[in-house]
Amino acid sequence: MSAAPTASERAAVDELLGSPESGWAGGARSAVDHHIAYGGFHGAESTRHLLLPALQAVQGAIGWVSRGALNYVCERLSVPPAEAHGVASFYALLALEERPARVVHVCEDVSCRTRGGRELLAALAGRDDVVPSPCLGQCDRSPAVLVQRAGDSDLSLWGATPQSVIAVLAGAPLIDPTPGHYGIPQSEGGAADLRLLHRVGAVDPYSLDDYRAAGGYGALSKALEMGPARIIEEVKRSGIRGRGGAAFPMGIKWESVAEAGSERLLVCNADEAEPGTFKDRGLMEGDPFSLVESMTIAGYAIGAQRGYLYIRGEYPRAARHVASALEVARKAQLLGENILGSGVDFDIEIRMGGGAYICGEETALFNSIEGYRGEPRQKPPFPTESGLFGLPTIVNNVETLVNLPLILLEGGDAYASLGTAESTGIKLFCMSGDIALPGVYEVEFGATLRELIELAGGPIEDIAAILLGGVAGSFVGPDLLDLPLTFEDTRAAGVSLGTAVIMPFGVSTDFEDLAMRIAAFFRDESCGQCVPCRVGTVRQEEALHRIVARAPLNGPAGELDLLSEINDAMRLGSICGLGHTAGSAIRSLIELGLIGATS
């Protein structure tokens, strides 16, 4: 209880929060403190959102969060230690036990594990500074590794080998290995005529001049002339639907908040944690100004003055590039007060995730920003009524937002003429797995699965199954290769576009291993709030283990029945998408006959 912080822990927290204002908030007790104290519930409520940043500050500076540091953060923010511990222990990137100053997280998820991840982990087995990790969003760079360094920024390591990892852990200097590489094979070929990705890899992400020279900030000027109502009208005409997975019409969502009487907020969801998904990473790393410009337009259109950009903790490079862009944009009067002399105020704050898949769910994301465990909320109320801090909130993901300049510059009708009637515009796909050129691919809506795989160099021939939409999506067989990847066609085929993950697996793939990994993933990432999901993800994994061990209870058919029953319970009894989809990929593998075959 009474563990005290070290001087450096105190300094790390104070650097974020400033010096304590009184002896009641972590400072030395003075005579006046004996007779007066301010803050109370409302004080604690107003600073609670700083809990995760404060814990991250300690983690970053010290390499772990000791009991003393936790206590100090609690004193500073008036949070009960038990509650702060509940928050700290929610996030995988916060260590609550002492560990080496450098730690690497090695991806063991579906894409990396078949492309060197398992071997890398095996070679590093037994080290206390190596942590197996869920998808790091670097599926084009397998095997993916994230390095956490006490007192220094986190970095991603590409094409890791046991030797390179050991060298890093021994203290070798880390530099960005391939500065221009953002995982966009189409632009690296130089031939494609890209609309969303054309600047990625072609401009210096730190240079506003580059961005402007490539057409940047034209849309914001135009937006300020158009005014909010016309912007929303164009967005509605464009027919664009959200790219985060739910495919909700963006204009309709915006309209409902723009009419709210109270303060409203914009949140950009960059917590891109669905295994196999990395498209937003490339956009933020390679073209950060376009996200800043797009968020500014969105904020203006819905009448928000504050925007939050929640970036997953495993994206240090994306965060650095966007943070720099924010600073440059503020200096150029493109962000902050009185943007471009228009009288419009809007600013953006970056919040880093802490390593929790569930925080990609929008209401869990709100709780995470507010300083609570990232557990999803009941809906309704929907975010448009009561979202972040209880205010009407628009949540859009990165890819959705960066379509805005295109829509405004070319017009909603022109945008709507791209793609299909129901799935208008341009779509990014994340291609990894057994494929020649993994990376992010941009196509007009309507391209088929086969076309995309061919675009990424194939091969088509030996595909046994394709994971579509992430592990919350499902595996499809080669019979669906000619499925157009639109919202309507995937829906009709009983599958989901999800986060536009396309991950083909060849016939030699160990699908039982993949299924077990997916089951372990959901068991780990379930926030535990809803019993069907908390218990169901464990029971699902246990049943899979028995199937794989060829030791089923009540015969093989009994296990399949059980899995089906668990899946139903999770689908019907969970409040968020994690529980709804935790059984879908495994179920699809069973239906494809790739696991659990009874013969």
Next chain:
Amino acid sequence: MFGAGGGTSSYEEIEIADLIVLWGSNAREAHPIFFHHLLKGVRKGAKMYAVDPRRTTSAQWADVWLGIDVGSDIALANALGREIIAAGLANDSFITHATSGFEAYAAAVDEWTLERAEQVTGVPAAAIRALAHDYATAETAQLCWTLGITEHHNATDNVLALINLALLTGHVGRYGSGLVPLRGQNNVQGGGDMGALPDKLPGFQDVADDEARGKFEAEWGTAVPAEPGLHLSLMFEAMERKELRSLFVLGENPADSEADVQRTRELLDGLEFLLVQDIFMTKTAEMADVVLPAAVGWAESDGTVTSSERRVQLVRKALEPPGAAKDDLEILSLLAARLGHDWGTPPAEELWDELRSLSPMHGGMSYARLEAQGGIQWPCPDLDHPGTQFLHGDLWDDPPSRAAVPFIPTEWAPPVDELSDEFPIRLTTGRRLDSYNTGVQSGGYGSPIRAGGWIEVAPADGPRLGLAAGAVVRVRSRRGAIEVPVRFEDNLRPGLAFMAIHTPEVADVNVLTVDAWDPKSGTAEFKATAVSIEPVA
């Protein structure tokens, strides 16, 4: 001042009030249910002030904690009054309309400048000013207090000083604005309502009121003394003079709970006859000549209780009492029979209906209505009356329908047990969340946060007094000494110590406390004892 003894507001009102002042009350620990209602108000945006020498777990919820020195409440209240008047924030129309004696009050508080109040209370003048302005300008304000106000030698004056503030600002008799003394048990209010006061008949009817007394005499067929009886403190004085030689104690444990408890025990020992009726073998029961085992009030008896918001609720018997234990009502009836009066064995409802016929404020509360409505708030004079959500709404009647309520100026006087070189530490007492009073009802149950008894002192006092955490120390007052372990708590300032009252068997705090009692209420000054603390060699 107003007549009846009860809080003016309902729990519901603290949930919608704009300002909440919690004065001398650690409600989070001592009144946790009420505190839930309070927190609803805070969560809805009410600004909260806490006035307490300690920054208690209740005070930690407050926007502002005013850490007054023990026993300086009147100084603070008078300064608030002066500031409200000086700043032109007094509710002049209410004062004119509903009160009397304002000029005398204004003159009496005039010496209490913010600066003087800061000297006496220790609280920065700016914070006193802020509370004065916030209280006066709030649309609705709840002023709540408990034993931090009433366990002083000048308890009644403390309460009057607070009531004056409500009169000054019109924060009484309106929905959302009121005066809220919290009751420490589920039926303390009911005890007073039923006439368990030395000068009152049921329904707060004065024994000296011939007409009221006449009603009871006619119903009971016997004379009722017109002279007030003795309150607890006077009883002990009468015992000391050997005038009071026999005592019947029902559900009370004075052998542990009284201030200067060694003297209390001697006096109880010196009685010719001590009869105790209780559900547990308390320390007092152990001293008794005869113990009558009673049934538990809330599970083994039928009847009613009244909460702090004056809500009368039915309680129903669910279990037969164990062994020879009997319902209080049955015990009293049997006792009456032995004393030559055949009362029969009336059921609770029959007695309740008799009360309704004698106490106008209960007249409309039939068992059927109490059952159907889940309780009714008094006054409720007839069967068509809905009960009264808040008291004294008639203060606002236009034209006035009642006599003006007088301001009663109060003078600050420091605690009786003065600090000195020999006794330099101010010890105050109170409650903890998991325990109840002297531990009779809670000590039998385990709790992860209860560990015997101890004294709490400020961390800075440890080295000064040569104390080590956890070590046993000797605590001495002018009346006695005890030995207990010491803990350091940073919600205390140097020179202030705290003990809970729950574990007299290991931390007999009332050996230390002073039996200086308020002449009007009979309450002793449990909150202010001068002590010394030294390590046990």
